[in-house]
Structures are given as structure tokens and as C-alpha cells.
Amino acid sequence: MSGANDALAAILERGRSNDEAEAMLVALVDGGVYVPINERHSVMFISVDDTGPVLPAYTSEACREQWLPDAAGSAFCDGPRLIDIAEKTGVQKLALFAPTQWVKFPLALISVVLRERMRGDMGGKDVMLTWSTHPVAVALRNSFADRILRHPQVRCVWIAHARWAETGVQQLLVLIAVDEDAQPLADALMRTVIAEDLSLTSDDPDLAMMALGPAQAGFAAELDRKGLDTVRADHAANRVHIISQEFG
Structure with missing residues (x-):
């Protein structure tokens, strides 16, 4: 499994995700995140408000253990794999967690970054x-x-x-x-x-x-x-x- 996404965690921990949205998305795409799985190795979803289930993602496995200890483990996911999960399950929002801060945003924003990355090449x-x-x-x-x-x-x-x-x-x-x-x-x-x-x-x-x-x-x-x-x-x-x- 890949290591912790320290760059992403640092951005989230500053608590200014709205001001640093672009840097946050780039760090996510560059370093990936950890998505919780259950005993059947299926992706787990959570609720953070009354708007329905979201896909949780964590900057490290240790962060996942802190926020969601009931999960059986986690799977490392890059940007395309997150989009693939969204397309297969219909979930539209990602809840992104660092050790003390978290933020929710549309998964579609990841697609925007990926498309911009690919266009030049x-x-x-x-x-x-x-x-x-x-x-x-x-x-x-x-x-x-x-x-x-x-x-x-x-x-x-x-x-x-x-x-x-x-x-x-x-x-x-x-x-x-x-x-x-x-x-x-x-x-x-x-x-x-x-x-x-x-x-x-x-x-x-x-x-x-x-x-x-x-x-x-x-x-x-x-x-x-x-x-x-x-x-x-x-x-x-x-x-x-x-x-x-x-x-x-």
C-alpha cells in the first residue's frame, strides 16, 4: 500500500479548503487517498449530514483508523479509481478527512482536474x-x-x-x-x-x-x-x- 498523502493532509489541516480548493484537488490527484472497505472488501459509505451517503476518503490508513475504526481496512485509490467508484455506485460527494479536519465536495471536481491533466499530453x-x-x-x-x-x-x-x-x-x-x-x-x-x-x-x-x-x-x-x-x-x-x- 502507498504511503500517507502528507501534502494533502497539510492543506486540509490549515482549515482553508475553500481558499485552497485547487491545491487540495491537485494534492489528492497526485498522492491519492484511502477509502474504507468492509470484511467483504466492498467500499463503505457514510453519512455526514442529511444530504445522503458520501464516499469517505482519508489521507492515510492511520487517519482512517482514527475516524472510522469499524472498517475492516482501506484501499488506496487514485483519482480515476474514485471516479470509477462514483460511476458504478452513483454516489456524488466525497468526504475527505485529515487527522483533525475534513471537507465535503462533489466528486465531479476530481474529474475536472484529471481532464485538465490529460489534455496537454x-x-x-x-x-x-x-x-x-x-x-x-x-x-x-x-x-x-x-x-x-x-x-x-x-x-x-x-x-x-x-x-x-x-x-x-x-x-x-x-x-x-x-x-x-x-x-x-x-x-x-x-x-x-x-x-x-x-x-x-x-x-x-x-x-x-x-x-x-x-x-x-x-x-x-x-x-x-x-x-x-x-x-x-x-x-x-x-x-x-x-x-x-x-x-x-
């Missing part, structure tokens, strides 16, 4: 990237894991479910980090994976690929925080690291 277009469990996404992960060490200029691959705000189009998006001037290699690798390792049907989602160079290291770091299936090559050690929520 996705050609100015709004897109939401989230973890996918689709069989094609799993097949892509396995294929890149088998092939990545054969391509020394390929560093990392992320596989995401992409939702484009302007068009409503949804697809599987493969993002491939490569060395300088190696973008054509990413194109060739993607074509090989599709041709040799996938058996796509008309019912499967559309596929797209984006190559990332060293200049986009900041965007790559954002991808690492999104909980996406990730295939990372350690070429020096001749090892492949596969990261997935499927593995816990």
Missing part, C-alpha cells in the same frame, strides 16, 4: 484512462510481457480503457514508452502484437496506440499512478515486471 483532447479487465486488455498485457525484452529501446507499456469526452468513444489504448527517436519501433511492435498474438472479433473494443518519448516522462509518471496494467522492462537484468490490480 493527449493533444488537447479530454480523455479518462482507467484499468481494464477486458480479455483483450489481458491478452495485450501478456503479449507485451513476452516480447518487450526483445526490444531494448522499449521501456514500459501501459494498457488502459480510454473514454474520450468530446466524442464518447471508448477504446483500449496502449501507451508505449520508448527511447529518443524510437517511436517507429512502438508502431511496429503494436502491429506485430495485433497480427500475431490477438484474435480480435467485431465485438471487441477498438485499439489505439500512443508512443511516449523521454520528454514525456512527467506524463509517464502520471500513468504509473493510475493503477493501469503495466509491463516494465529491466533490460540490464533481463527481467520483466508486470504490475496489475489483478494481482493485488
Whole structure:
């Protein structure tokens, strides 16, 4: 589990969340929060007033234990995972807790920050990237894991479910980090994976690929925080690291 979000806690503890709303949201997206779960590992909701249930989130596991000791534990969530919970459950508000302060605000504000973050790196277009469990996404992960060490200029691959705000189009998006001037290699690798390792049907989602160079290291770091299936090559050690929520 990730560590405490001290930057977010510091903002909340100053007690000026209205004045520092933008900084608070950025700190939440950058560092994530802890959402309580019950014995069945389901997300828990609470009431803080008479406006209905809210999704509680805490700046650390210790903070969760302080405010909600009856929970069985907590799950670390980044911004996209919070939005995913909201979409699946219909809850619209987040109650965000630090050790002595808390604030409630619409979950939609997190979506605004995420869209603004993504616009610059996705050609100015709004897109939401989230973890996918689709069989094609799993097949892509396995294929890149088998092939990545054969391509020394390929560093990392992320596989995401992409939702484009302007068009409503949804697809599987493969993002491939490569060395300088190696973008054509990413194109060739993607074509090989599709041709040799996938058996796509008309019912499967559309596929797209984006190559990332060293200049986009900041965007790559954002991808690492999104909980996406990730295939990372350690070429020096001749090892492949596969990261997935499927593995816990």
C-alpha cells in the first residue's frame, strides 16, 4: 500500500479548503487517498449530514483508523479509481478527512482536474484512462510481457480503457514508452502484437496506440499512478515486471 498523502493532509489541516480548493484537488490527484472497505472488501459509505451517503476518503490508513475504526481496512485509490467508484455506485460527494479536519465536495471536481491533466499530453483532447479487465486488455498485457525484452529501446507499456469526452468513444489504448527517436519501433511492435498474438472479433473494443518519448516522462509518471496494467522492462537484468490490480 502507498504511503500517507502528507501534502494533502497539510492543506486540509490549515482549515482553508475553500481558499485552497485547487491545491487540495491537485494534492489528492497526485498522492491519492484511502477509502474504507468492509470484511467483504466492498467500499463503505457514510453519512455526514442529511444530504445522503458520501464516499469517505482519508489521507492515510492511520487517519482512517482514527475516524472510522469499524472498517475492516482501506484501499488506496487514485483519482480515476474514485471516479470509477462514483460511476458504478452513483454516489456524488466525497468526504475527505485529515487527522483533525475534513471537507465535503462533489466528486465531479476530481474529474475536472484529471481532464485538465490529460489534455496537454493527449493533444488537447479530454480523455479518462482507467484499468481494464477486458480479455483483450489481458491478452495485450501478456503479449507485451513476452516480447518487450526483445526490444531494448522499449521501456514500459501501459494498457488502459480510454473514454474520450468530446466524442464518447471508448477504446483500449496502449501507451508505449520508448527511447529518443524510437517511436517507429512502438508502431511496429503494436502491429506485430495485433497480427500475431490477438484474435480480435467485431465485438471487441477498438485499439489505439500512443508512443511516449523521454520528454514525456512527467506524463509517464502520471500513468504509473493510475493503477493501469503495466509491463516494465529491466533490460540490464533481463527481467520483466508486470504490475496489475489483478494481482493485488
